[in-house]
Amino acid sequence: MEHIQLIATCPMGLEALVAREVRDLGYTDVSVENGKVAFRSDLLGICRANLWLRTADRIVIKMGEFPATTFDELFEGTKALAWPDWIPELGTFPVNGRSHKSQLSSVPACQGIVKKAVVEKMKMRYQTDWFPENGPRYVIEVTLLNDIATLTLDTTGWSLHKRGYRKQATEAPLKETMAAAMVLLSRWRPGRPLHDPFCGSGTIPIEAAMIGWNLAPGLRRSFDAEAWDALPKALWDQAREEAYDLVRDDEPLELVGSDIDREAIGVALANAKGAGLAKEISFYEAPVARWKPEGDYGVLITNPPYGERIGTSDEVERVIRQLGSVYSGLDTWSAFVLSPSKQFEHYFGRTADKKRKLFNGRIECALLQYLGPLPPRRRDETDSSE
Template sequence: MDRLELVAACPMGLEAIVAREVRDLGYEEVKVDNGKISFMGDALAICRANLWLRTADRIQIKLGAFKATTFDELFEGTKALPWSDLIPGHAEFPVQGRSHKSQLSSVPACQGIVKKAVVEKMKQRYQTDWFPENGPRYVIEVSLLNDIATLTLDTTGSSLHKRGYRKLVTEAPLKETMAAAMVLLSRWRPGRPLHDPFCGSGTIPIEAAMIGWNLAPGLRRSFDAEAWEVVPKTLWEQARDEAFDLVRDDEPLDIFGSDIDEEAIRVALAAAKGAGLSGEITFHEQPVSKWKPEGDYGCLITNPPYGERLGTSGEADKVIRQLGSIFRSHETWSAFILSPDKQFEHHFGKPSDKKRKLFNGRIECALHQYMGPLPPRVRTE
């Protein structure tokens, strides 16, 4: 387990951000591909990546990749991989799959072939014809793309966006991974105000506070690989101890979230408490028309409601016009606004300095970026 090829799966559009996060953890052999980042690491890297990556969905171990245009090729290629070096005889090992632009297009059939091949490989090691599958969970994924089969083991379990702090949700919550990406792209740092006037369940303010205090997003949850023999518990303890030592909870935070929905504010307050940030973020029930940015060089980071969420596109257009009017009167502020509306800039009343295509779930959006001035540097004598 000294040298593994690890894969950080992520939403389309966030690859560069995930790659930067991986490099910040100290891993240099990074390869960027559509929807995933590959890098080399050891068993400790599995722990650190799961605990620290804010914008990835899951961390996988790549077992191998090979051409597979027939079921025989898929079976033999899978069987040749070192499954029994990682998976114990009592493990549960379900197979998940997906196929795109490949001759082997039946995902259930491919899953069945892979399962059979892994069982045959494990029979050789454990000298048995039956596996109880009542132990730790090792999820195998077979991914076929352009007739190349890639086989991985998932170390994460529930997606990394499930931080563990949010027990209640609003009708259309923004994923924590996307919220974190928006904050990371904003250049925001503690010492600058951060406001979200459409905060919903509070995801953007909470993720910002976690970034501001350097809180590892995975500290409050568990992972499938914590039960694996090949990733010793001592490594998880080491990674968690490192994360706790790096917390900067003495940083003052000026983070504010508001929403017109009283229930959303209740959910946001509960989530902030679950994240250990109760009292560090100000949440307030109010319409966007009453939003009053305070301070200079602040960041507006938000995911405004649109027609499907508000009921009518006319209502959505109105609140965007109100938001734009308020924002334009605060020249030192920056704004990072996620919207699927092709007419967003028209309603907001100002063209974006930069747009970045992102996917909020299955919805194609643009992150409209309005780059205000950075705070002046403070001279130190």
């Protein structure tokens, strides 16, 4: 299986970022569609993608794609695919489904047809009429869009945003994948201060620390495909060894999170400890009006209260105005703020240099980008470029 078609699924708006991450792993045959990034890989690529992709939701194998306007077409198209190459006789293979703008609109019926077709194909390989399904999980998904059926096999299990370090959460926490995306979309790098004055569970500074030290986000968790016969343990060991070799934990980090909620600070500290980064991030209790960032050429990255999820609209307006007031005195700082408020720039007191539409869960937001000056180039950077 040297040439496998993989798909990295992701929230709308992050496709280009996920594609960049995939290319950074060394995969060049990459295509982008709404909510997904497809790329050619080998078996080792399944391990690497799960360990390294910070902004994707999950990694699935594209088993096949074909027109399906009838249940017979869905059955025969599914049966023609190479399921036994992946799923062993004892494998557990539930079927999930989605349908949009397709004649086969009953998702439960489509799931049943796909399950039956996979069983029939498995019977041909294993010469048995019954499968106990008491082994490793191989989650199949059938997606119908405009009468085209796409069949995939999930390698990830729990969504990739579940890094394993966040044992506690505050109300309406920001997903780890979105926090990582905000950091990657900023121009932050180690050596520059990074502050989050609405840190909640501490996710943004924790993800920044992982990026700053080049820590693969999947190192502290397991994946469904680790139990698959088709993916030897040696490949997972190789991918993890590569990831540990690439850690840069000698980089100095200036990461700070603050929040008005004392309980949130406790949660953030516990999560940073769970990530092994408690000594690298400072957390303190304070309202945004008393936020006092230190240093030059810093980066503010934050996800303030929305009103739709936390707080009233008046409270949201007040904290945005306070944030804008503090930021107005930071001449060399950049700011990246995720907000659904159409009035954010008015309350903040400044028009964003750039805006990018993103979805925080189901809430349509904008990442408002205020681009301050870049820090002066260090002498070693200048010398190395000459």
